[in-house]
Amino acid sequence: MGDVTLTIDDRTVTVPAGTSVWEAAARLGIDIPVLCHDPRLRPVGVCRVCAVDTGERTLPASCVREVQEGMQVRTDTDEVQAHRRVLTELLLADQPPVSRREATTGHDQLYALARRLGVGTIPWPDGAEGHPRGEDWSSPVIAVDHQACILCDRCVRACDEIQHNDVITRSGKGYATRIAFDLDAPMGESSCVSCGECVAVCPTGALTHRALPAAAAGEGSQP
Amino acid sequence: MKRFDAGAAAPALDDIREVPTLCPYCGVGCALAYGVDREGIIHYARGRDGASNAGRLCVKGRYGFDYASHPQRLTRPLVRRDEAYPRGPLSAFSRPGASGPRKPGGIVDYAEVLPHFREASWAEALDRVAAGLAGVRDRHGADAVAGFGSAKGSNEEAYLFQKFIRAVIGTNNVDHCTRLCHASSVYALMEGIGSGAVTNVVRDVENAEVAVIAGCNPTANHPVAATFIKQAAAAGTKLLAVNVRRPGLADYAQQYCQIRPGTDVAFYNAVMHVLIDEGLHDRAFVAERTEGFEALREVVARYSPEAVAGITGVPADEIAGFARTLGRAGSAMFFWGMGISQHVFGTDNARCLIALALLTGNIGRPGTGLHPLRGQNNVQGASDAGLIPMYYPGYQKVADATVRARFEGLWGVPLSPEPGLTTAEITHAALEGRIRALYCMGENPFLSDPDVNRVRESLSSLEFLAVQDIFLTETAEFADVVLPASSFMEKRGSYTNTDRRVQLGRPVREPPGEAREDWRIIAALARRLGHDWDYADEAAIFDELVAAAPLYANLSHERLGDNGRWYPCPSPESDGERLLFTERFPIGRGRFVPAELGEAPDLPDAEYPLVLNTGRQLEHWHTGVMTRRSRALDALAPEARVEVHPDDAGRLGIADGDWTRLTSRRGSVQVQAKVTDDVALGTLFLPMHFREAAANLLTSPELDPYGKIPEFKICAVRLERLPEPE
Numbered sequence: 001m002g003d004v005t006l007t008i009d010d011r012t013v014t015v016p017a018g019t020s021v022w023e024a025a026a027r028l029g030i031d032i033p034v035l036c037h038d039p040r041l042r043p044v045g046v047c048r049v050c051a052v053d054t055g056e057r058t059l060p061a062s063c064v065r066e067v068q069e070g071m072q073v074r075t076d077t078d079e080v081q082a083h084r085r086v087l088t089e090l091l092l093a094d095q096p097p098v099s100r101r102e103a104t105t106g107h108d109q110l111y112a113l114a115r116r117l118g119v120g121t122i123p124w125p126d127g128a129e130g131h132p133r134g135e136d137w138s139s140p141v142i143a144v145d146h147q148a149c150i151l152c153d154r155c156v157r158a159c160d161e162i163q164h165n166d167v168i169t170r171s172g173k174g175y176a177t178r179i180a181f182d183l184d185a186p187m188g189e190s191s192c193v194s195c196g197e198c199v200a201v202c203p204t205g206a207l208t209h210r211a212l213p214a215a216a217a218g219e220g221s222q223p
Numbered sequence: 224m225k226r227f228d229a230g231a232a233a234p235a236l237d238d239i240r241e242v243p244t245l246c247p248y249c250g251v252g253c254a255l256a257y258g259v260d261r262e263g264i265i266h267y268a269r270g271r272d273g274a275s276n277a278g279r280l281c282v283k284g285r286y287g288f289d290y291a292s293h294p295q296r297l298t299r300p301l302v303r304r305d306e307a308y309p310r311g312p313l314s315a316f317s318r319p320g321a322s323g324p325r326k327p328g329g330i331v332d333y334a335e336v337l338p339h340f341r342e343a344s345w346a347e348a349l350d351r352v353a354a355g356l357a358g359v360r361d362r363h364g365a366d367a368v369a370g371f372g373s374a375k376g377s378n379e380e381a382y383l384f385q386k387f388i389r390a391v392i393g394t395n396n397v398d399h400c401t402r403l404c405h406a407s408s409v410y411a412l413m414e415g416i417g418s419g420a421v422t423n424v425v426r427d428v429e430n431a432e433v434a435v436i437a438g439c440n441p442t443a444n445h446p447v448a449a450t451f452i453k454q455a456a457a458a459g460t461k462l463l464a465v466n467v468r469r470p471g472l473a474d475y476a477q478q479y480c481q482i483r484p485g486t487d488v489a490f491y492n493a494v495m496h497v498l499i500d501e502g503l504h505d506r507a508f509v510a511e512r513t514e515g516f517e518a519l520r521e522v523v524a525r526y527s528p529e530a531v532a533g534i535t536g537v538p539a540d541e542i543a544g545f546a547r548t549l550g551r552a553g554s555a556m557f558f559w560g561m562g563i564s565q566h567v568f569g570t571d572n573a574r575c576l577i578a579l580a581l582l583t584g585n586i587g588r589p590g591t592g593l594h595p596l597r598g599q600n601n602v603q604g605a606s607d608a609g610l611i612p613m614y615y616p617g618y619q620k621v622a623d624a625t626v627r628a629r630f631e632g633l634w635g636v637p638l639s640p641e642p643g644l645t646t647a648e649i650t651h652a653a654l655e656g657r658i659r660a661l662y663c664m665g666e667n668p669f670l671s672d673p674d675v676n677r678v679r680e681s682l683s684s685l686e687f688l689a690v691q692d693i694f695l696t697e698t699a700e701f702a703d704v705v706l707p708a709s710s711f712m713e714k715r716g717s718y719t720n721t722d723r724r725v726q727l728g729r730p731v732r733e734p735p736g737e738a739r740e741d742w743r744i745i746a747a748l749a750r751r752l753g754h755d756w757d758y759a760d761e762a763a764i765f766d767e768l769v770a771a772a773p774l775y776a777n778l779s780h781e782r783l784g785d786n787g788r789w790y791p792c793p794s795p796e797s798d799g800e801r802l803l804f805t806e807r808f809p810i811g812r813g814r815f816v817p818a819e820l821g822e823a824p825d826l827p828d829a830e831y832p833l834v835l836n837t838g839r840q841l842e843h844w845h846t847g848v849m850t851r852r853s854r855a856l857d858a859l860a861p862e863a864r865v866e867v868h869p870d871d872a873g874r875l876g877i878a879d880g881d882w883t884r885l886t887s888r889r890g891s892v893q894v895q896a897k898v899t900d901d902v903a904l905g906t907l908f909l910p911m912h913f914r915e916a917a918a919n920l921l922t923s924p925e926l927d928p929y930g931k932i933p934e935f936k937i938c939a940v941r942l943e944r945l946p947e948p949e
Contacts, residue, residue, distance in 0.1 A: 092227050093225065102236065103236070105267060106236060106267065106269075111229075114227050119227045119229075121227075126225055141282070141285075141858075162279060164454055193446070194285070194855075195279075195281050196286065197279065210855075
C-alpha cells in the first residue's frame with residue numbers, strides 16, 4: 001500500500017494509503033467536527049458535518065474521503081465554517097428544546113457543536129411542527145426519541161458491527177424516516193438485548209439511558 | 224424564529240465524576256467507568272477500552288449497577304434472637320414445601336425475616352463469631368469448621384479468607400463456588416496439561432479458523448465475549464456449536480449439533496474417531512508434545528459415528544462433517560461452559576475436549592487454545608488465591624510437606640496436612656455432624672447448591688453459622704450472626720478474569736451505615752483469635768499473595784494500573800502472556816486421558832419422563848441476590864419461566880405462559896411455561912436465579928468423583944399444567 005503525504009491546514013503529514021482525511025487530521029491533532037462517525041465504526045459519511053475543502057468543486061466528507069498524494073486540505077475556511085453552521089442549524093431546527101442526553105446520559109455532540117459554532121437563532125422552519133416523529137418508552141432501560149434522531153446510523157452500525165445483535169434498521173421515507181427495531185417493533189418487544197451500545201454511540205438525545213439511580217427514579221422517565 | 228438556548232442543558236450530570244473500575248458480574252472482566260455524583264449515586268456505566276471488552280458492555284454491566292444502593296443493604300451487624308432457635312429458615316419461602324408463586328418478586332422478605340434478628344455492635348458481633356468458630360474448633364477439632372469464600376470477592380479477600388481458615392482456624396475446609404462451575408474442567412486441565420488456567424484469551428478467536436462452542440451459551444452468560452466470537456464469525460471463523468439447548472451463537476454457526484443430554488463423551492470420542500480414522504489429526508504435535516495417544520486411539524476406536532449417532536441424536540455424517548471441518552482447520556479454539564462441567568462425568572467431558580485440542584495440535588499458537596469460560600468476575604483469581612481445599616495459593620498442594628513447610632514459614636503457624644472438604648461435601652458432612660460451624664462469606668448455598676431440601680437440613684443442623692454479605696440472603700436466614708459487608712462498589716481490590724487478566728476494581732461509594740470492607744472484617748476476626756494481622760491496605764495483602772503464589776510474580780497494585788496485566792507476567796514491565804504453552808506444558812508433555820461414556824444418576828422413567836437442564840439467563844446473576852435488586856434487570860426479566868419444547872407442551876396441554884408444576888424425585892416448584900424449540904424434545908430448561916422457582920429444589924446432589932462438582936444439568940422431572948398457581 002505504501003504511504004501518502006498530504007497537507008492539512010498548511011501542515012504536512014504522512015499516513016498509510018487508505019487512511020481517511022479525518023483520521024489524518026486527527027493524527028495532527030486537528031479536530032474536524034463530525035456527528036455520524038465513530039472511530040470504532042465503518043465510516044459512512046451521511047451527516048456531512050466533517051466536510052472539508054480539498055480544492056474540488058464540492059466539499060467532501062472527510063470521514064470517508066481517502067487521502068491522496070499531494071492533497072491540499074483546509075478544514076476551517078469560511079466556506080467550510082458556513083457549511084457546518086447551516087447543517088447544524090438545520091439539524092437543530094426540529095430537535096427538542098432541551099437535550100435529553102445532557103439531562104440523563106452524558107455528552108450531546110450536536111448541542112456541543114451548536115455551542116462551539118455559536119448558533120443562536122435558527123433561520124429555518126421547524127419540520128416537527130405538526131409532524132412529530134414520536135417516542136418509544138417500551139424498554140425499561142433505553143428511551144427512544146425519534147425527534148432527536150439525526151439518522152446518522154451510528155446505532156445501526158454499532159448494533160451490527162460492534163455487538164453483532166443486528167436489531168436496528170431504518171424504516172419510512174422522507175421526513176418520516178426513522179430508526180426501527182426488528183420489523184418496526186416497539187424496542188421493548190423487539191429482539192434487543194439491552195446492551196446499550198446504541199445509547200453509547202448516539203450523538204444526540206435520540207437514544208438515552210432511562211434514569212436508573214434509585215434516588216432519581218421517576219425523573220427522566222416517561223413524562 | 225426558533226432559538227437555540229445553549230444554557231438550556233439540564234444540570235443533572237454537572238457534578239458527575241467518572242471512576243475507572245470493572246464490571247462486577249461475569250468472568251469476561253469488562254473495564255468500565257461509573258459516573259458517580261457527590262452522594263455516591265451511580266448514574267451510568269461507560270465501557271472503557273479494556274483488553275477484554277474494547278469499550279463494550281452488556282445489559283448487566285450497563286444497567287445492573289444500582290443493587291449496591293438498594294434500601295435493603297445490611298447496615299449493622301445482626302444477631303439471631305434467642306426466640307429464633309432452634310435454627311431453621313425464617314421466611315415462608317424457605318421452609319420445606321414452600322416454593323411457589325405466592326408473592327410477586329423473589330427476594331427475601333425483610334419484614335418476615337428481620338424481626339428474628341436484633342442489631343448488635345461490631346464488637347459484640349465479632350466476639351460472637353470468633354467465639355462461635357473457636358468454640359466448635361476447641362470442642363470438636365479444627366476439621367469441624369468450614370469456610371465458604373466467594374468468586375465475587377477480590378483476590379485480596381480470597382487470599383485472606385483462605386488464610387484465616389487455614390492459619391487461624393487450622394483446617395483446609397475452605398472452598399467456594401468454583402466447585403459448582405468449573406472444578407471438573409480444572410481437574411481435567413491440571414491432569415492433561417498441568418495448569419487450570421485458560422491457555423489463550425477469548426479475543427484471539429479472531430485468529431482462529433474454527434471455534435468449537437461446547438456446552439456454553441456465551442450470548443447469555445459471557446455476552447461481551449460473544450460479541451467478539453460473532454465478530455470473528457462475520458470475518459470467516461467457522462463456529463461449531465455443540466449443546467443440548469440451542470445457544471444464541473447457533474445463529475452464527477457453520478454447524479450446530481444438538482446432542483442428547485449427557486452424551487458429550489460419545490460425541491467427542493466419535494469426532495476423534497473420525498479424525499484418527501481419516502488421518503486428520505496432527506501427527507507431529509501428537510508425537511512431539513503428547514503422551515498416551517495409543518490408549519486414546521483404542522478407546523475412541525469403539526466410538527464410530529455410526530455407533531454413536533443413535534446415542535447422541537446427531538446423524539453420523541454430521542459428526543463426520545464436524546470432525547473434517549475441525550481437522551482441516553489450520554487453527555482452532557475450544558470454548559466450553561457448564562454444559563460440559565456440571566455433570567457427574569464433567570471431568571470426562573472436559574478430558575475429551577482437551578484430548579481433541581491435543582489431537583489436532585491446537586494449543587500454543589495464535590488462534591488456538593483451551594478456554595473454559597469462567598462464570599464469575601473472580602473465579603480464576605479466587606482459585607489462584609487458594610480458596611480450594613486441596614491447594615494453597617498458586618495451586619500448591621497442601622498434602623506436599625515441602626510446600627506446607629514453606630507456608631508454615633510464611634504464615635508463622637503450623638498447618639493441617641489434610642486436604643479439606645469441597646462445598647457440596649461440606650453440606651453433606653454437616654448433615655452427618657462432621658461439620659459443625661460454617662463461616663460463609665458472600666455465598667448463598669441455600670439456592671446455589673443442589674437439592675435445596677438437603678441444604679436446608681444441613682444448614683439447620685449446624686452449631687454455628689456466620690454469614691458475611693451485603694443483603695439478607697436465603698442462607699442468612701439460618702445464621703447466628705450476620706456481618707454487613709462491602710459490595711464491589713465499595714472496595715479496592717484486584718480481580719482475575721477468564722483471560723487470566725488481573726485488573727483493579729476501585730471504590731465508587733462508601734459502604735452504607737456501619738457496613739465494612741470484607742478484608743477488614745476477616746482481619747479483625749483473626750486479631751480476636753490471637754493472630755497479629757496488621758495489613759496497611761489492600762496492596763499489602765496483594766503483595767503477600769504474590770509472595771505466596773509465584774504464579775502472580777511481577778504484579779503489584781501499582782503495576783496493574785488502570786488496565787491490568789495478564790499472568791504469568793514475565794517481567795515488571797510486561798503486559799503478561801496472552802498465549803501459554805507455546806513450547807511445552809507445565810507437566811512436559813500433554814496427556815491424553817481417554818474417557819468412556821458415563822450415565823447420569825437421575826434418569827427419566829415413566830413417572831419422571833423429562834430431563835431438566837438448569838443454567839443462567841442474560842439479565843440475571845446466579846441466586847439473584849444482586850440482579851433482582853437492580854431496578855432495570857428486574858424490570859427486564861421479573862419472573863422465572865421453564866422452557867418446554869412445543870411438541871411436549873402440546874402433548875401436556877400447556878400453552879405459553881401457563882402455570883405448571885415441575886416435580887423431581889427431590890422436590891417440586893411452580894413456574895410459568897415458555898414454549899420454545901431452543902430446547903430439544905423431551906428436555907426442559909429452568910434458570911437458577913429465582914428462589915420462588917428454585918431449580919435446585921429439583922437437582923440431584925450426586926458429585927463428579929474427580930472435580931466433586933454436582934450434577935446440575937440432568938435431572939428427571941415431571942411437568943404438569945396447573946389451572947392457576949396454588
